[in-house]
Each structure stands twice: as structure tokens, then as C-alpha cells.
Amino acid sequence: MSPPSPILDVAQSSKKGIHYMDRIMGGLLSEFSSEFGCSEMAEDKRFEQFAAYLVTRRHYSESAFDPSDLVTGGGHDTGIDAIAIVVNNNLVTDVDEIDELLEANKYLEVTFVFVQAERTEGFSAAKIGTFGYAVKDFFGQGKLKRNESIDNSAEIMTKIFNLSGKFARGNPSCYMYYVTTGKWQAEHDLVARYTTEVDELLSTNNFSIVDFIPVGADLIQKLYNQTKNKISREFIFAQRTVIPDIANVSEAHLGFLSATEFLKLVCDDNNEIIKSLFYENVRDWQGYNNINTEIRETLSAEGRDRFVLMNNGVTIIAGSLHTTGHRFTMGNFQIVNGCQTSHVLYDNRQLLTEAVRIPLRIICTQDEAVIESVITATNRQTEVKQDQFFALREFAKKLESYFKTFDGGHQLYYERRTHQYDGQPFEKTRIITHPNLVRSVGAMFLAEPHRTTRTYRLLSAKVGKDIFADGDRLEPYYVSAFALYKLEYLFRNGTIPVQFKPARYHLLLLARLIMDAGRLPKMNAHEMGRRCDAMIEILWDKPDGTFVEATEVLKEIVSGNLARDHVRREPVTDAILARYGHGKGGTA
Numbered sequence: 001m002s003p004p005s006p007i008l009d010v011a012q013s014s015k016k017g018i019h020y021m022d023r024i025m026g027g028l029l030s031e032f033s034s035e036f037g038c039s040e041m042a043e044d045k046r047f048e049q050f051a052a053y054l055v056t057r058r059h060y061s062e063s064a065f066d067p068s069d070l071v072t073g074g075g076h077d078t079g080i081d082a083i084a085i086v087v088n089n090n091l092v093t094d095v096d097e098i099d100e101l102l103e104a105n106k107y108l109e110v111t112f113v114f115v116q117a118e119r120t121e122g123f124s125a126a127k128i129g130t131f132g133y134a135v136k137d138f139f140g141q142g143k144l145k146r147n148e149s150i151d152n153s154a155e156i157m158t159k160i161f162n163l164s165g166k167f168a169r170g171n172p173s174c175y176m177y178y179v180t181t182g183k184w185q186a187e188h189d190l191v192a193r194y195t196t197e198v199d200e201l202l203s204t205n206n207f208s209i210v211d212f213i214p215v216g217a218d219l220i221q222k223l224y225n226q227t228k229n230k231i232s233r234e235f236i237f238a239q240r241t242v243i244p245d246i247a248n249v250s251e252a253h254l255g256f257l258s259a260t261e262f263l264k265l266v267c268d269d270n271n272e273i274i275k276s277l278f279y280e281n282v283r284d285w286q287g288y289n290n291i292n293t294e295i296r297e298t299l300s301a302e303g304r305d306r307f308v309l310m311n312n313g314v315t316i317i318a319g320s321l322h323t324t325g326h327r328f329t330m331g332n333f334q335i336v337n338g339c340q341t342s343h344v345l346y347d348n349r350q351l352l353t354e355a356v357r358i359p360l361r362i363i364c365t366q367d368e369a370v371i372e373s374v375i376t377a378t379n380r381q382t383e384v385k386q387d388q389f390f391a392l393r394e395f396a397k398k399l400e401s402y403f404k405t406f407d408g409g410h411q412l413y414y415e416r417r418t419h420q421y422d423g424q425p426f427e428k429t430r431i432i433t434h435p436n437l438v439r440s441v442g443a444m445f446l447a448e449p450h451r452t453t454r455t456y457r458l459l460s461a462k463v464g465k466d467i468f469a470d471g472d473r474l475e476p477y478y479v480s481a482f483a484l485y486k487l488e489y490l491f492r493n494g495t496i497p498v499q500f501k502p503a504r505y506h507l508l509l510l511a512r513l514i515m516d517a518g519r520l521p522k523m524n525a526h527e528m529g530r531r532c533d534a535m536i537e538i539l540w541d542k543p544d545g546t547f548v549e550a551t552e553v554l555k556e557i558v559s560g561n562l563a564r565d566h567v568r569r570e571p572v573t574d575a576i577l578a579r580y581g582h583g584k585g586g587t588a
Contacts, residue, residue, distance in 0.1 A: 313359025
């Protein structure tokens with residue numbers, strides 16, 4: 001039997017070439033489209049989102065993000081189909097987020113990712129040139145006519161470079177991905193063309209790294225599989241002792257591992273650190289503060305062999321562990337303590353020798369109680385904000401379980417711990433992250449939509465107090481999550497114009513007031529549960545009308561000015577509240 005023939009879309013032929021997608025690629029795109037709720041979109045638009053998601057995941061450790069926020073394709077896209085800007089491991093789509101990240105971290109670590117996506121059999125030197133020129137124009141004088149998406153990304157870029165004094169770990173990185181459904185064969189002319197583009201960007205001295213990555217069908221399939229598979233590593237762990245039996249722990253080991261061997265655990269095939277390994281480490285990478293500077297100085301000194309005596313070491317929790325002599329195969333693992341040590345070792349890997357060893361503790365368990373007790377205990381050694389431990393609290397677990405009680409199209413998944421739903425066979429758009437739930441609850445039930453970006457820290461400080469407190473009714477949290485889910489869906493399908501996106505949280509407040517304009521009882525009151533049940537019914541039955549009405553009201557309040565700096569101000573919140581008979585200061 002002859003192999004299945006490729007699926008060719010020859011309905012249109014243009015300068016991009018004949019559209020080409022074989023059955024395997026078509027299957028991957030179909031699966032992705034189902035997971036991200038974009039199956040009804042045109043194939044070229046879905047492929048742009050697909051490409052943007054796959055390559056962004058190489059630089060951004062979170063899995064629950066909407067790739068439609070990254071796509072720039074359309075009129076006046078300058079030749080760029082998607083842009084991702086990652087700052088301090090946060091995917092930034094709004095310029096206001098930069099100030100918030102700088103306030104929280106005191107430094108900026110920046111990666112720019114550009115995507116050109118084509119459903120073609122091969123790669124084009126002309127297309128590489130167009131793509132490269134567009135990226136140079138993005139960072140340069142901006143002579144090309146830009147659409148709103150490109151303008152928004154350029155505004156973020158300008159803000160970042162205006163704060164270049166905060167580039168604590170070097171200048172930004174720049175990656176250009178040219179993605180096609182064909183096969184990359186590294187033809188001389190193509191390599192020479194993209195090398196020229198890379199060299200010209202490097203010559204500006206604005207970047208620490210500039211790389212051009214051609215992505216063909218084989219690499220697309222590999223990248224897609226990586227988004228589905230848990231990380232597994234094989235390494236030699238000779239200097240260790242087995243910890244005696246512990247209830248609900250399959251096995252545990254304590255010992256010393258060479259730093260060079262340890263880096264094999266935390267680096268990917270491109271020799272870049274895998275940030276997603278540290279999602280349970282609530283402190284995250286802090287840059288070169290006093291402690292991390294001391295660790296670096298220890299590695300630079302002649303006594304680097306004493307590193308093992310001076311470092312607290314690393315704790316790893318593994319979902320699976322197989323040992324054969326000194327050879328370990330570890331799967332589905334996370335570094336729950338040792339994020340700072342790992343990053344300093346990675347940054348200074350040129351200084352490492354076999355004499356540099358680290359204390360290492362490996363715990364193999366799938367018991368949630370054990371995992372959470374280890375995370376809490378190992379992260380109490382330095383100051384950690386209480387909101388960062390929220391995922392371990394009973395209220396967070398109740399929310400997670402409550403969201404799952406709803407069936408079919410009404411079910412959502414509260415992601416109290418990052419990556420906990422990786423590889424699960426459901427729409428990724430139904431995953432509600434903790435920060436987004438904080439924002440939506442703050443907007444709808446605290447009437448503070450103006451605090452969801454630039455001053456988000458003031459809103460998150462209320463977690464465990466005014467919101468997400470033990471004893472709160474669970475219904476307001478589901479209302480907020482489902483309202484956000486439906487609003488984002490209406491943005492994706494075009495029912496609500498994307499121009500309203502900067503005001504998405506003001507729209508949530510308006511939607512709540514349209515559904516129930518009365519003053520709200522306390523979050524733990526039975527009356528709150530009853531009134532939220534009524535809102536849930538409205539959101540299930542006729543969310544479109546509610547949100548369309550909200551956009552009309554908002555447009556009237558702001559006199560048609562939907563510019564981010566105008567619509568996100570507190571006076572707009574006050575005007576919304578006043579329209580429904582509430583004075584300044586909230587609705588509770």
C-alpha cells in the first residue's frame with residue numbers, strides 16, 4: 001500500500017508559496033486547536049498560534065498561557081507573526097507589568113522571541129531577509145507601518161531598554177524562529193542569509209545573545225512532544241546513603257553530587273537552564289543578592305572544593321526513581337529547594353570542576369501531604385511572602401476540588417500549583433492560574449480592577465485576608481473564574497473586539513454589576529453563595545449578552561477612549577460604581 005499523500009491546501013497561492021501540511025502535522029495542529037479552543041479559526045491563524053506556543057515554551061516555564069495574546073499576524077504586521085517578551089520568567093503582554101516586576105525583583109532579565117510561521121514545504125532566503133529586517137526595524141527606528149499588536153510589543157520593548165540600568169544579568173536575549181511545515185536542510189545560501197541578520201543585530205551591542213532558529217516539521221514534532229512529556233534524567237550518584245523507610249515515601253537518598261553532573265539535571269538539549277524545574281521553589285531566582293554573590297565568590301576562590309561544606313544543598317522531589325548501582329533514572333521531578341544554588345552554578349559553569357560538589361537530597365514520592373510538608377519546611381529558611389505558600393493551604397485545595405465538581409462545558413481547573421495539569425487531555429483555556437484568579441476576584445468582588453496590573457502587589461497582599469480566606473464561600477471564586485474564561489473566549493471568537501482587552505478586568509466588574517447590582521455580603525456569608533448561584537446561571541445561559549452590554553456601558557463611561565492609560569485608572573472604576581449606585585471605595 002502506498003503511503004498517504006500529503007494534504008495540500010492549494011486554494012490560494014501567494015508569495016508565501018503553496019500551503020503544505022502533511023497528515024502528521026495536521027494531526028498535531030488539530031490536537032493543539034482543540035486544547036486551546038481555536039478549532040473554528042482559519043488554519044493559517046491556528047498555525048501561527050501553534051508555532052508561537054511551541055517556541056515560547058522553550059523560554060517560558062509556565063504552560064498555562066494563551067498563545068493568541070502573542071500573535072501579531074494580519075495587516076501591517078511588518079513580517080512578524082508572533083512576539084513573546086519574557087521578563088523575569090513572566091510573559092509580559094502589557095507595559096504596566098514591567099514596573100510591577102521591577103518593584104518585586106529589583107532587576108530585569110529579558111528575552112525577546114520573534115516568530116515567522118509558514119505552511120510551506122521549504123525555507124526561503126527572501127522570507128528570512130524580510131523577517132530579519134522586520135526584527136531590526138522593531139528595535140530600530142520603526143519605519144515600517146505597525147498594527148496595534150506590534151505597537152504594543154514595541155512599547156514594552158522601549159520601556160525595557162529605558163530601564164537598561166536594571167539588566168542585572170546582562171543585556172536581553174533575542175531569538176528569531178522561522179517555522180515551516182517543510183524540512184530544514186541547512187542550505188548554504190539560507191545559513192548565510194540568517195547569519196547576516198544575526199550579525200547585524202549583534203553589532204548593535206544591545207543583546208547578550210542573538211540566535212536564528214529554523215524550525216521544520218521534525219523539530220515541530222519534537223517541540224510538541226516536549227510540551228506533553230515529563231522531564232526525565234539519567235545521572236551517576238555514587239556518594240550517597242539510603243535514608244531508612246519513611247511512610248508514603250518510595251525511597252530517599254542523601255549524598256553529594258558533583259556540580260558538573262548536577263547541571264545535567266537542570267539543563268536542556270540547548271544547554272539552557274530549565275526554569276520549569278523550579279516551579280515549587282517559591283522564592284524563585286533572586287539574582288545576585290548578597291547571598292548569591294557569596295556563592296559565586298566561593299566558586300571563584302581557590303577553596304572551591306569547600307563549596308560542599310558551605311552550601312545548604314538541593315532538595316529534589318521525584319515522581320519516579322529507578323536505580324541500577326550508582327546509575328539513577330529520575331522522572332517527573334522538581335527542585336523544591338536550591339533554586340539559587342542551581343542558577344549560580346549554571347551562571348558560573350566555566351569555573352566548575354569535579355572538586356565542586358553539592359549536598360543533594362532526593363525524595364521519591366507521589367503523596368501530596370509529603371510533598372507539601374517538604375516544600376514548606378525547606379522554604380522556611382529565608383523570608384518568603386505568605387501569598388507564595390497559598391497553594392499549600394487547605395482553602396486552595398478546596399477550590400481545586402470545587403472547580404472539578406462542574407461537568408462538561410462548565411468545568412474549570414484551578415491551577416494552585418504550576419504545571420499540575422501538564423499533559424492532561426482537556427482545553428488549556430480552562431486552566432485558571434492563581435494570579436489570574438486573584439485578579440478576577442479582586443475585580444468582581446473587591447471592585448479593584450485598576451489594581452490588576454501595575455499595582456497587583458497591593459491586590460495580592462489581600463490573599464488570605466479579604467479574599468481567599470479560610471471560611472469564604474467557594475462560589476465567588478468560580479463565578480470570577482468562569483466569567484474570565486467566557487470573556488477570553490469572546491475575545492478569541494471576535495464577539496468582543498480586542499480593543500477592549502486592556503479593560504478586561506473592568507469588564508468583569510461591569511458584568512458582575514449587570515448580573516447583580518446590589519451591595520455584596522461578606523465573602524463567607526450564606527447570602528453570598530445564594531447570589532453567586534444566580535450569577536452562575538446567567539454566565540452559563542447568556543454570557544454573550546452580559547459582556548456585550550458591559551462593553552457598551554464601558555465605552556460610554558470612557559467616552560470611547562479605550563487607551564490603556566485612560567481606561568485602567570481608578571476614576572474609571574469609581575465611575576462604574578457610581579453608575580450602579582455605589583460610592584467610592586467598593587461594593588462589599
